[in-house]
Amino acid sequence: MSQVQRKKYSDKEKNHIFDQEFMPHIDSMYNFAYRLTFDEDDAKDLVQDTYLKAYRFINSFEQGTNAKAWLFRILKNSFINDYRKKSKQPAKVDYQEVETYYNSDDVDYSGTTDLRVDAVKDMLGDEISNALNSLAVDFRTVIILCDLEGFTYEEMAKILDIPIGTVRSRLHRARNLLKEKLRSYAQSMGYDTDGEEFT
Amino acid sequence: MDKNLSSAGEKKTNCSEQSKCFQLLESILDGENIPDSDKILKEKLEKCEPCYRHFHLEMAIKELLKTKCCHQITPQDLLDNIRKKVEEAK
Numbered sequence: 001m002s003q004v005q006r007k008k009y010s011d012k013e014k015n016h017i018f019d020q021e022f023m024p025h026i027d028s029m030y031n032f033a034y035r036l037t038f039d040e041d042d043a044k045d046l047v048q049d050t051y052l053k054a055y056r057f058i059n060s061f062e063q064g065t066n067a068k069a070w071l072f073r074i075l076k077n078s079f080i081n082d083y084r085k086k087s088k089q090p091a092k093v094d095y096q097e098v099e100t101y102y103n104s105d106d107v108d109y110s111g112t113t114d115l116r117v118d119a120v121k122d123m124l125g126d127e128i129s130n131a132l133n134s135l136a137v138d139f140r141t142v143i144i145l146c147d148l149e150g151f152t153y154e155e156m157a158k159i160l161d162i163p164i165g166t167v168r169s170r171l172h173r174a175r176n177l178l179k180e181k182l183r184s185y186a187q188s189m190g191y192d193t194d195g196e197e198f199t
Numbered sequence: 200m201d202k203n204l205s206s207a208g209e210k211k212t213n214c215s216e217q218s219k220c221f222q223l224l225e226s227i228l229d230g231e232n233i234p235d236s237d238k239i240l241k242e243k244l245e246k247c248e249p250c251y252r253h254f255h256l257e258m259a260i261k262e263l264l265k266t267k268c269c270h271q272i273t274p275q276d277l278l279d280n281i282r283k284k285v286e287e288a289k
Contacts, residue, residue, distance in 0.1 A: 011289065018285065026277075026278065027273050030271050030273040030274075030277065031268075031269060031270075031271040035268075040274070044276075044280075047273075047277060047281075048280055051281045051284075051285070052281075052284055052285065052288065055285050055288055056288065116256070117255050117256055117259045120259040120260055120263060121259055121263075123263060124267075128260075128263045128264060128267050128268060129267060129268050132264065132268055143264065144268075147261050147265060148264055148269050152229075153226070153229070153231055168222055168225075168226065169222070171225065171229075172218075172221065172222050172225060175225065175257065179256070182260070
């Protein structure tokens with residue numbers, strides 16, 4: 001969060017920004033927090049903490065800019081700096097380890113390309129939700145930001161403090177991992193995922 | 200007939216630049232501002248089977264994610280607590 005004080009808002013302006021620009025994003029914020037923490041109480045704490053920080057640092061927010069991206073950035077930083085530190089359950093997979101493993105240019109598509117569209121379309125919510133939740137947090141995060149919330153790569157780069165090129169490649173790898181999970185579900189549903197024919 | 204073409208002779212069955220093509224297709228699907236995106240998309244989907252499959256699979260997954268994973272309802276007590284705490288902070 002930028003500490004640069006762009007402008008001092010009056011109390012009336014603060015209330016207006018908070019109500020009109022911040023609060024409309026609360027459902028997306030709660031969904032993001034819940035998918036990061038997998039716990040209702042932790043998600044509530046994270047969202048509440050984010051909104052209080054947003055109010056406290058409201059003078060750092062430039063009115064007319066992207067409030068949703070600004071709020072998501074605060075929430076992401078709060079999750080990393082506060083929640084992860086005090087959580088008894090740190091991230092299951094160390095991101096550096098995962099990124100190093102998947103950073104090869106030679107991504108193996110052999111296991112992912114045979115998942116078929118009709119199998120995906122027949123999936124209920126649980127399969128896709130479980131597949132998303134099973135990803136390491138950094139891969140899960142880019143899919144949430146892009147596919148669920150519709151942020152652009154540039155906005156994601158700012159939220160995550162990473163270059164756009166890294167956003168693109170991390171998203172691509174996250175999607176391959178997600179497809180691997182969905183392929184397992186498709187097989188368990190009885191779909192022939194090894195067939196050549198595409199429908 | 201080129202071995203890299205499908206039986207109907209319409210599409211390539213192998214993509215020589217798969218990683219690059221797939222990332223480009225995903226960028227187009229994500230609505231990124233890619234120059235000549237309509238032309239690129241049309242050409243790749245018409246001429247390359249792996250690109251065609253990848254694009255449509257990614258589109259189906261993206262739609263599924265959007266429709267199935269966005270429906271957490273914010274608890275009322277969270278809304279109440281935020282209002283209360285912000286009032287206290289004023």
